[in-house]
Amino acid sequence: MREIDGGRVANSTDTMSDIEVIETIRAGDRKAFSVLVRRHQKSLFRLSVRFIKDSDAAEDIVQDSFIKAYERLASFEARSSFRSWLFQIAINTAKNKLRDRHEQMSDVQDLPLAVAALAESNLVHSGIAKLIQKHVDELPFKQKTALTLRVYEDLSFKEIADIMDCPYDTAKANYRHALIRLREQLGKNSDLQQWQSDVGGFFMAMEKKTAEVES
Amino acid sequence: MIDKNKQQTQIIDYPDEILLDQGATEIKNLLKVTDCSYEFEMKEIDFENMHNKIMAQVEKTEIKKQSALTKVWSDKVARANIKQKIYRSSMILGFCLFSYYSFPKITKVMHMPWTASGAVLADAEQDPLVITALSSYRRDHDFFVDVASASLDHLSREQFARLMKTNRKTR
Numbered sequence: 001m002r003e004i005d006g007g008r009v010a011n012s013t014d015t016m017s018d019i020e021v022i023e024t025i026r027a028g029d030r031k032a033f034s035v036l037v038r039r040h041q042k043s044l045f046r047l048s049v050r051f052i053k054d055s056d057a058a059e060d061i062v063q064d065s066f067i068k069a070y071e072r073l074a075s076f077e078a079r080s081s082f083r084s085w086l087f088q089i090a091i092n093t094a095k096n097k098l099r100d101r102h103e104q105m106s107d108v109q110d111l112p113l114a115v116a117a118l119a120e121s122n123l124v125h126s127g128i129a130k131l132i133q134k135h136v137d138e139l140p141f142k143q144k145t146a147l148t149l150r151v152y153e154d155l156s157f158k159e160i161a162d163i164m165d166c167p168y169d170t171a172k173a174n175y176r177h178a179l180i181r182l183r184e185q186l187g188k189n190s191d192l193q194q195w196q197s198d199v200g201g202f203f204m205a206m207e208k209k210t211a212e213v214e215s
Numbered sequence: 216m217i218d219k220n221k222q223q224t225q226i227i228d229y230p231d232e233i234l235l236d237q238g239a240t241e242i243k244n245l246l247k248v249t250d251c252s253y254e255f256e257m258k259e260i261d262f263e264n265m266h267n268k269i270m271a272q273v274e275k276t277e278i279k280k281q282s283a284l285t286k287v288w289s290d291k292v293a294r295a296n297i298k299q300k301i302y303r304s305s306m307i308l309g310f311c312l313f314s315y316y317s318f319p320k321i322t323k324v325m326h327m328p329w330t331a332s333g334a335v336l337a338d339a340e341q342d343p344l345v346i347t348a349l350s351s352y353r354r355d356h357d358f359f360v361d362v363a364s365a366s367l368d369h370l371s372r373e374q375f376a377r378l379m380k381t382n383r384k385t386r
Contacts, residue, residue: 026278033273037266045262049255058255059265066269067276074281129249136246151246179239186245 018082025073037066040083043153044090050148051094053137061097065090080162084155088163091145135185142166143178150175 014035016024024032041062048058048065068089069076076085136144145164149155155163161171257265 030273031270034266034270037269041262041265041269045257045265053255055255055257059257062265063269063272067272070273070276071279073278075279132245132249147246151243152250176239179242182242182246186242 019078022073022076022082025070033066033070036069036082040086041066043083044086047087047148047153048090048094050152051091051144052097057097057101061090061093064093068093080159084159084162087149087153088165091163095141131189132186135182138185139178139181143174143181146171146174147178147182 016035018036018039021032021035044062044065045058048061049055052058052061065086069086072089076082136147139147142164146160149160149163150157157168157171157175160175161168164171164174166174
């Protein structure tokens with residue numbers, strides 16, 4: 001055992017795989033669940049926020065998902081990764097929460113973009129981002145799920161199929177339909193077209209930055 | 216016990232996944248660049264608090280034990296196969312029942328001319344005169360019309376009038 005930053009004591013379970021930690025928990029060591037929580041809570045929170053758009057509600061989803069996962073640990077049979085299984089629980093929890101709250105889609109209307117305002121690129125970027133996010137939120141739930149998991153979480157279609165509990169081809173089809181629909185919606189939006197033509201250089205620069213960061 | 220041999224190894228992206236993505240690169244890049252999730256980011260201390268809340272709840276929670284039936288039913292592969300088997304066997308059973316009940320009726324209707332013809336031929340074999348009578352007819356219709364008219368010849372006047380009266384009523 002050794003002390004690390006923040007006074008948290010590290011132990012041997014920190015280096016174990018998810019499956020090995022689960023076996024330890026099943027053997028009776030409840031505290032080992034802390035390892036799984038620390039490993040996956042940030043990615044789970046990020047995923048929840050993409051669906052629910054509210055940090056407090058996303059926090060509730062993360063907590064509920066971990067508790068449900070703990071209760072059902074006996075039924076986890078490692079057919080998919082623990083992360084995929086946890087994501088599946090979180091997505092179902094988010095779906096139920098959205099249904100309960102009768103969550104409305106983002107009510108950000110098409111933002112008129114004056115050419116003069118283009119000088120404030122951060123503001124424009126924020127407005128365009130919200131506009132695009134609005135179209136993403138309007139997608140059917142399954143298409144939005146496949147798109148979110150593929151684009152933002154960089155999961156393979158096999159993992160997406162495991163999380164969504166559907167065949168591989170269905171996961172791909174949901175993703176493809178989401179992209180087609182988005183392309184149609186964004187193509188109709190004249191403000192976005194105008195923005196792209198006026199500040200096309202901005203978009204290219206952002207792409208370069210992303211590529212640099214990734215390399 | 217978890218079978219470690221069943222653990223997922225590194226996921227490989229198949230070529231068709233890459234092909235699908237190539238067509239969607241522009242949209243993907245646009246979505247990544249305009250990602251708004253940073254607005255909801257939490258601080259490290261908030262994650263630590265969330266972790267503590269979860270662990271406090273875990274202390275009060277018990278892992279639910281699986282019953283033998285639940286274990287079988289929760290087997291994803293078995294469940295998928297059972298569903299397919301149920302659908303397939305339902306379709307086959309339905310088809311068999313339909314065939315069983317409808318086939319005799321269909322064959323009965325189709326078999327009637329054969330039955331009738333068979334009875335006539337059986338009579339013809341016993342009585343050679345019937346063969347002579349039958350052979351003069353080109354069609355079954357002519358034979359039956361003559362039989363009907365011959366039977367009317369034996370009717371009395373009252374019987375014939377009654378028959379005509381009945382016929383007019385049915386019209």
